[in-house]
Every structure is written in C-alpha cells, then in structure tokens.
Amino acid sequence: MALGDTSISQRPALAAQGVHKRFKIPEERSHTLKERALHPLRRSRHEDLHALKDISFAVAPGEFFGIVGRNGSGKSTLLKCLAGIYRVDQGAIWCNGRMSTFIELGVGFNPDLAAYENVALNGIMLGLSPREARARYQRVIEFAELEEFQDLKLKNYSSGMHVRLAFSVAIQVDAEILLIDEVLAVGDAAFQQKCFDVFNGMREEGRTIVFVTHDMSAVTRFCHRAMLLERGEVVSVGDPRAVADRYLELSFGRAAGYEDGGVGSARMGDGTARVSDVWLGDDPSERRSVAPQAEPLTLKALIAFNTDVVDPAVSLTLLNDQRQPVVVATTASEREQSGSFRAGERVTFAFSFHNMLAPGRYHPVLTITHRGEGLKVIDRYAGGLSFVVSGLTASGGMVEIPVETSVIRWGRAPAGEAQTAGGGR
C-alpha cells in the first residue's frame, strides 16, 4: 500500500506528524488551595513522562490499521490523541471524514434509565443529532437482540446485555473513520463472532478503522497494516504478520532475559568433556531468546574436550514448562560415528529442525554420553538458557504439526440399517 505519495486527490483518512505527548506526574500532589496558600513560592515539582515521541504515520482511506504494543507503550495515549481527548504537545494530527471513537463501550450509560433513553443519549454523545439518534433506536435494539428487554432499566441488565447494547450503539454511528480500543474482548462467543462479522463488513464497505489491541490473532486476521509502538516510539509499521511477530518477540524477549537456571541445573558426568555454552541461533553472538513458530530453529552447543574421546553421543532434550520432554534428538541416531576428538579440542554441535513447537517456554538439556556404553554420562548441561517459541497458532497440543484433514462421504445408510450403520459396513 503506497502511502508515501499521498496526493491531493487521495488524502489520508488520518495522518499524524511528529506527535509528542508528555504527562506531568507531580512528585507531591498539591491539590488544595490551602497548600498553595501556605507554600506560595514552592514550584510544584513534577516528573515528565514522555508518552509519545515523534509519532508519524498515515492511514489511507478504507484501510484497517492496527496499533499494537505492550502495556505502557503509549498506544492508548496515541488513540486518545487521535480522538481529540488529549491535546498533543507537539506535532499535528489531521483527519478527513467523520470520526467516531470507541475507547470504552457504553460511556455515559445511566443505569437508572431504560434502553431508549440511553441509546439516544449515547448517540448524541458520539456526535449524532437527537433526531438521528432516535431514528436509529430500532436498528440498535434489533442488532443487540434486546427487543424483549427494552423497557428494563439498564441496571437490571446482565453485563453481557449491557455490552451488546453499547456495541450496537457504537456501530450505528455512521462514521467514516472509527477508532477502536480493544472492544473485541467482550461478550460471549456468539456475540464476538457477530462483532467480527461487523468489522469485516465495515472493512468491505471501505471504512477506515484504527484498531488498538493486544490480540495478535485479530491483527493478522483483520488489519491491512499494523504499527508497533514501544516506549512511545514507532518500532515498525507494515505487514501485520511481521508486526505481530515483532511484537511477540519484544514482549517475550524481555521476559526471557530474566530467566535463568530453570531446570534442575545439577551437573553430572565424568568430566571427559564439558558443555561450556548453549545458544539459540546460528552465531554465538546472536543469542536469540525467541524462536518464531514455523521457521527453522537452530540450537548450538559448544563442547570442550578434556581427554580424547571416540564417538561420543550428544543429545538434546527440549523440556517444556511442565518439564515434559517434547523433543529428544541425539547424534547417535543420526550417524553411528560422531568422530574422534582430541583433548583440548573445542567443537560446536548444532541441532536444527523446523519449529513446530507450540508457543511457550522451552528449556534445552544437553547430554554427552560415551558411545555404546549405555548411560555412562560425560556431561549433562541444563543450566542457563531457556527460550520462547512465539507464534499465533496455539491449538492446545504440545506441537503444531501441519495436519491435513479430509472428509470421505459414504452416502446414506439404507433405512433400517441406520442404527447399526457403524458396524454393518
């Protein structure tokens, strides 16, 4: 999607340029006149929180644009700036078309009023005229499937009904640009599906949607483009899948860094050789902590030999967080002879496979044993490294193997045989 060359004929639906936003966090809150009067000369000290730093981007008309980021990355602040709820300190934001914001559903709903009043009031708040808001009531109540409860006061609604009503109001506002903040995480499965259908419909109608979320599957499912924020800065903009991967890497990468020890790091063996290092990735300097799903994965181990050894077996066991071995691989099964090694020699063993692991944390354990002598362990290394498999597919199984499914139809069983069809054929 070429957005750089936004000509006059094709203005962006929404554009931000060099947006900065700072919040003042007072070190001590002087919230009263009395304090001001008692300490008239004291300057109120405050810390500056630089929530958004030089954010620039443009959203084309008809684009479904995702904004992702971890907690505190500034994505909600950005959305509020776009919506005009916060004023930006520097930079500018422009929009072309009527804009509507859903930062929270049902803002301003009054629990003591019935659906009709609330729908009208909420519509007016979202920018409709009173006449438009009232004219939409029927469609709203039908979409929310609340026809039989419309005379009930809102306080007697279940939380699900409440959300349904709020969502229905929100989507009935005919805005060309919609700003949405994680509203998909509401309602039961059936209603969620309905929401997704609505979003798809809006996408097809060519409305512009800016969508802030944590849910990477929603991003890859809906968005044309996505933008990743981290500490108030744009990390990457572009293909939603790439942005989602980057997000997972960022969020798990930091967490992985804190992990150490992990699996009972008891060292055992006769000391003929030592595993001195294990890392993820091709190069020891790389040391990745995240392995994306459905991509080649390489684990390497540096082994230093103290005495001459012939054909040792080096094996890798990958334990998941429940300490279950998910993958066991050994050089012994690959080839009978791994070679002979001299004392003082340093060797790197590599294990590569296509990553079909379920997302989660894994702990590699390396074991060196003497060839053909049962379990005579030279070294067992379990300390140090653990890594995270990032990905969007989490079916619940321990591995995510591509599975082909097919259906074979056998036609109808003749009447009478139906009861015993299973056994009869």
Added chain:
Amino acid sequence: MSSPAHSEPLGQPIRGPRALDDSWSRFWHLAYNIARSEFKLKFFGSALGYVWQVMRPLLLFGVLYVFFVVILNVDKAPGAAGKFYGVQLLGSIVLFTFFNEAASGSVRSVVDRESLVRKIQFPRLAIPISIVLLAAFNLALNLLVVMAFALISGVRPMLSWLELPLILAMLAALTTGVAMLLSALFVRFRDIQPIWDVFSQILFYASPVIIPVEAVRKELLSQGSLGHFLYHVYTLNPLVAVFQQFRHAMVNHAVLSAGQVMGSWVALLEPLGLVAAILVLGFWYFNREAPHIAEDL
C-alpha cells in the same frame, strides 16, 4: 514510507479537547439532553417523584416563615417589607435554590463525569451548562408554585411581571459564570468544595431572602461612613439586585426596587458589571483549563 514529509494540512486538524466545539448545535444538544435525562430521573425516579423536588424549598420556607413571621414578626417591623412578606420570602428562596443547586452541583460535575471526559471527545462546557439547565428546569416548576401561592395570597397580576425574563437573565448569567468557574477550579483545587459550601451559606444570609433590604439599609446607613461603606459592599452582591427587583416587580410595588436599593438605576451597573465579569472570568478560566482537564483528573 508512511510519514508525510510535508507540513501543510492534510485535512481537518484535530486540536484536542476544548470548552466549545465548532458546532454549537452539538454542544447544545448534549447539554440539553444530559439535563433532560437527569430531570426525568428525578421526576420519575422515585415514588413521589417531583413532590420532593418542590418540597425542599417549601419546607425551608415553612420553617423560616414560622420563625420569622409568626414568632419574630419581621414583616411588621417598622419600614419593613410589609405586605405579602410570605410571597417575597418564598420567591427569594426559590431563586436562591436555583442559584445554589446550579453552583454547588457544578463544583464536582466535571470530576464526577470522569469516565466521559477521559473517553469521549465532546465540548467540555456541556457538563457545567447541563447542571445549570437542570436547575433551570426545577426553577421553572418552582416558580409555578410561587405564582400560585402569590395569587392565592392576593397578589394581583401586574404589568411589571413582564420584567421577570430580565431578572431571570441576570440570575442565569451570574449562575452560569459561577458554575463554569467552580467546576474548572475543582479539578485543580479540591478544597473548593468546602470553601464554596461556607461561601454559599454566607451569600444566603447576605441576600434579601430572610432579612429585607429595608432593615439592612436602615441599620447600616445610620452608622456613619463605615456603615455606608458596608452597605455599598452589600449592594454589590448581584443577588441583592435580582431578589429585590423580583420582590418589587413580581409581588409588591411598595418594597424598594433594585434601583432604589442602589441609590440610582445607574448604580445598578455595578452589580451588572460584576455579573459580566464573573461570566467572562468563568468562561475564560474554563476555556483555559478545558484542553487538559482529562489529564489532570
């Protein structure tokens, strides 16, 4: 690829929250509809509905009437308000109730609607204005009670009743200014609430509600230059002019008019100027605070 390098406007600029939008109709619809639904809640919300709303000023009136008229005979004091003192008292109470409801109600209004302010872009001024409107709805109904009471008491319809819109306009302007100022101040200074509670009590006694202007005037003007100065301060209070003119034009021509209280009609420019100043100050301060109210809550 996505950052526009040029800095000419790419469409409608988004300026952030303000006191007023470009669209007056949206502001008005919003303020009116918030007030309307609040009013409906009060009206239909409880079993006796509106009775309670009217009862409050009536009960206050009853207490004050028994104490000051039946026991203390204020209405029969020399040079006092005289005829229809009861109607004058009730009228003043109802007007003060409007002022107090709107002003005290507006203090917390913006902070209490935090969820709105932080989540929707809308003209911020709609919040305090809706509070003033709600009080105005109540005032309209209460005034009907006052008029009924006046007619029953024997007050004859007069041509000067046509002054009512002017009297109410001055009161509304004052109230709106105070409401804007208080609601914006409270965001910064939370002790505005107790301060205002005390201040409105003082205003109640410093306005011609119970104590007729005639009594204050007679007392202060007989005390030399200090008395004259204090009387001048007393008459600066715009509520004095409003209430007194209401008593004069609506109830009894025998009581002093606002002009007579001030000394001349030209002197009436003092409280009027004060009202204008409060209105401008209130709007200026609210407008200044509006862009960052959402962050300061």
